[in-house]
Amino acid sequence: MEALLQATGFPFHLAHLEQALELPASILRPGPGRSGKPGPSYKEAVEGFIQQQRQEGDRDGGTSPPGPSTQVGDPAAPRLPAPARTQELLRLFEAVETATAREELLQMLRTHLILQTARTKGYAKVMTAESCTRVAIKLLTNLALGRGAFLAVDTGFVDDRHGDVLVVRPMRDYTAKEIAFYNHFFRVPTVIAPPLRTKRREKPSIHRLIERFLLGLQEDYPATISTVYRTGEKLSPAPAKASSESERCLLCLCALDIDGEEELALEPTLIMEEPEENGCCQDPPAAPAESKAAFIPLLCYGCRLTFKELGPLATLPPYVRAEAQRRIRSAETEQQSLEVPQEDEEPGKS
Amino acid sequence: MGGGNFPMNLCKISVLHCFHFRGGAEFLFDGVKKHQVTLPCQPEPWDIRNLLKWIKQNLLKERPELFMQGESVRPGILVLINDADWELMGELDYKLQDQDNVLFISTLHGG
Numbered sequence: 001m002e003a004l005l006q007a008t009g010f011p012f013h014l015a016h017l018e019q020a021l022e023l024p025a026s027i028l029r030p031g032p033g034r035s036g037k038p039g040p041s042y043k044e045a046v047e048g049f050i051q052q053q054r055q056e057g058d059r060d061g062g063t064s065p066p067g068p069s070t071q072v073g074d075p076a077a078p079r080l081p082a083p084a085r086t087q088e089l090l091r092l093f094e095a096v097e098t099a100t101a102r103e104e105l106l107q108m109l110r111t112h113l114i115l116q117t118a119r120t121k122g123y124a125k126v127m128t129a130e131s132c133t134r135v136a137i138k139l140l141t142n143l144a145l146g147r148g149a150f151l152a153v154d155t156g157f158v159d160d161r162h163g164d165v166l167v168v169r170p171m172r173d174y175t176a177k178e179i180a181f182y183n184h185f186f187r188v189p190t191v192i193a194p195p196l197r198t199k200r201r202e203k204p205s206i207h208r209l210i211e212r213f214l215l216g217l218q219e220d221y222p223a224t225i226s227t228v229y230r231t232g233e234k235l236s237p238a239p240a241k242a243s244s245e246s247e248r249c250l251l252c253l254c255a256l257d258i259d260g261e262e263e264l265a266l267e268p269t270l271i272m273e274e275p276e277e278n279g280c281c282q283d284p285p286a287a288p289a290e291s292k293a294a295f296i297p298l299l300c301y302g303c304r305l306t307f308k309e310l311g312p313l314a315t316l317p318p319y320v321r322a323e324a325q326r327r328i329r330s331a332e333t334e335q336q337s338l339e340v341p342q343e344d345e346e347p348g349k350s
Numbered sequence: 351m352g353g354g355n356f357p358m359n360l361c362k363i364s365v366l367h368c369f370h371f372r373g374g375a376e377f378l379f380d381g382v383k384k385h386q387v388t389l390p391c392q393p394e395p396w397d398i399r400n401l402l403k404w405i406k407q408n409l410l411k412e413r414p415e416l417f418m419q420g421e422s423v424r425p426g427i428l429v430l431i432n433d434a435d436w437e438l439m440g441e442l443d444y445k446l447q448d449q450d451n452v453l454f455i456s457t458l459h460g461g
Contacts, residue, residue: 133457176457180428181435184455211458215425 018081020109025323027112031164095311099205104306118165125166133176136228141210147302149257152237161253249300399442426458
């Protein structure tokens with residue numbers, strides 16, 4: 001993998017998934033939006049880059065490909081993670097109850113890790129490589145996962161939920177078939193990332209089911225994938241009204257889409273799981289901060305469903321727990337500060 | 351080449367198979383990406399349909415359902431015959447010629 005990256009001539013950074021366990025809690029907060037003063041225009045930036053390449057080409061005599069001297073490799077990267085970290089990561093994944101939640105967890109950790117790398121290395125944009133096929137599958141999968149409110153950010157071209165780092169999907173116009181043919185004809189080296197292993201007797205995840213469904217349908221009705229994709233294209237993200245972190249989901253950073261919790265079918269099941277907590281039926285801040293129920297108000301509907309299937313709190317990455325506790329505490333103090341003035345006003349009103 | 355009077359040595363077809371997988375399915379074939387095979391003489395014509403049957407019997411080491419579905423390949427696996435999409439060549443009905451190159455590319459995430 002490293003050799004392949006080096007051959008491209010671009011700066012690259014390698015990160016191990018175990019590093020996701022060491023992320024700071026700040027990764028779950030949207031970063032500051034881009035500053036008001038505009039940076040150099042895109043056209044100027046591209047021209048500057050081309051000039052730079054030309055100069056380097058002239059210096060080398062124009063024949064040699066960019067060598068290691070022009071690359072910014074990550075000096076600390078190839079070091080393997082500590083075995084304890086790997087064990088922790090394995091425990092995290094083993095504790096998850098369903099294959100669907102496992103896939104969602106993996107995606108979440110990867111996203112946060114990429115985001116952290118982008119932030120620390122100073123990248124303003126991240127490009128991910130979802131093909132048209134993958135986008136169509138993701139569209140239907142996310143609908144099934146209860147993330148219908150966020151289809152536009154999850155599958156659209158631009159994903160701006162993180163504030164300072166913009167995620168774009170430039171490959172979403174090209175089907176997997178087109179990309180596969182291109183790679184074959186132009187001898188693009190490919191790397192296979194092995195998928196998550198499913199245990200025997202375990203039902204396949206929703207992701208696998210939808211993939212099988214769509215690809216199967218595509219065989220007989222070749223317009224399937226493109227129709228799903230085009231329909232998804234019509235979705236546009238809602239104007240950003242959730243700016244403060246208390247209005248965003250803890251895990252996916254999308255705007256919280258729940259107003260009244262009493263409507264949720266989820267609440268009764270949580271109460272049944274933890275019968276010893278008295279405060280469960282009422283305001284969540286009454287539940288102890290270390291119980292799973294306390295996390296629920298911080299999550300959007302889709303993430304709540306996933307969260308319910310994750311293992312016990314102790315297995316979750318520290319940054320998730322830290323940020324959740326911080327938000328719970330600040331919600332509690334906000335609640336208390338709201339209550340105080342009312343007590344002062346009551347004597348006058350009665 | 352048509353007509354009934356062709357020499358016996360054309361009965362054997364050497365087919366170069368390159369199984370190139372994105373998605374980890376080369377584990378189904380012992381991790382071997384390239385297979386060069388000579389198909390034995392048989393009265394039935396060697397079309398892709400029969401080739402797949404032959405692959406299932408002779409090359410697939412485990413979990414055939416990850417590669418095949420019914421008598422065709424699983425949806426999501428592309429088939430190229432001599433660098434052309436098999437849909438242009440007749441898919442399962444394409445009659446194999448000597449020295450043909452058949453390539454399977456998986457675009458799936460695996461099992």
